[in-house]
Amino acid sequence: MNSVIELLRNRRSIRKYEDRPVEKEKIDTILQAALMAPSSKRCTPWHFIVVTDKEKLAMMSNSRTMGSAFVANAPAAILVLAEEAKSDVWVEDASIAATLMMVEANDMGLGCCWVQVRNRQKDEQTSTEDYLRSFLHFPENLKAECMIALGYKGEEKKPFDDEHILKDRVHYNDF
Numbered sequence: 001m002n003s004v005i006e007l008l009r010n011r012r013s014i015r016k017y018e019d020r021p022v023e024k025e026k027i028d029t030i031l032q033a034a035l036m037a038p039s040s041k042r043c044t045p046w047h048f049i050v051v052t053d054k055e056k057l058a059m060m061s062n063s064r065t066m067g068s069a070f071v072a073n074a075p076a077a078i079l080v081l082a083e084e085a086k087s088d089v090w091v092e093d094a095s096i097a098a099t100l101m102m103v104e105a106n107d108m109g110l111g112c113c114w115v116q117v118r119n120r121q122k123d124e125q126t127s128t129e130d131y132l133r134s135f136l137h138f139p140e141n142l143k144a145e146c147m148i149a150l151g152y153k154g155e156e157k158k159p160f161d162d163e164h165i166l167k168d169r170v171h172y173n174d175f
């Protein structure tokens with residue numbers, strides 16, 4: 001097991017993956033991390049759709065004009081949804097769950113990348129959310145925050161080094 005700070009130093013967005021599936025046990029562990037996420041008033045508004053079907057992954061890769069193409073070559077992607085009526089801060093609830101999944105995936109040596117869904121369009125007529133709903137069949141009352149594409153790393157990226165950490169963004173007691 002890594003120390004959390006070392007894990008975060010090494011976490012980078014990985015968009016290239018080896019052509020092999022991620023074991024179900026690993027995906028289950030990633031989902032466990034999400035299901036233990038804190039949520040406002042413990043309202044647990046989230047739902048998750050795990051996609052491993054190659055045709056559906058290819059369709060998901062077309063959900064944006066740019067920024068999602070690499071999903072076609074991911075062995076898995078997890079769509080993060082939340083029930084808006086359960087939480088006035090569902091965006092935060094869903095984002096925290098997604099972030100914990102990324103941390104857990106990295107801890108298990110996998111690579112992953114957030115793909116934004118909320119506030120994004122497939123094209124001028126269709127939101128990314130509605131497009132995904134058309135073939136993943138989640139109900140209208142669930143909003144989509146993001147998808148987390150994941151797999152065994154097919155690229156290496158440099159960890160953070162101290163000079164790239166924006167220490168001047170931290171303020172003590174006064175701005």
Ligand SMILES: Cc1cc2nc3c(=O)[nH]c(=O)nc-3n(C[C@H](O)[C@H](O)[C@H](O)COP(=O)(O)O)c2cc1C
Nearest residue numbers: 011012013014015066067068113114115116117157
């Ligand atoms: C809210 C959010 C939305 C993002 N949306 C996308 C996206 O749609 N497509 C993509 O390839 N990367 C996306 N990313 C990944 C960022 O591009 C990435 O985190 C950033 O460039 C920093 O790189 P790093 O993660 O390797 O440190 C998103 C990240 C966040 C936090």
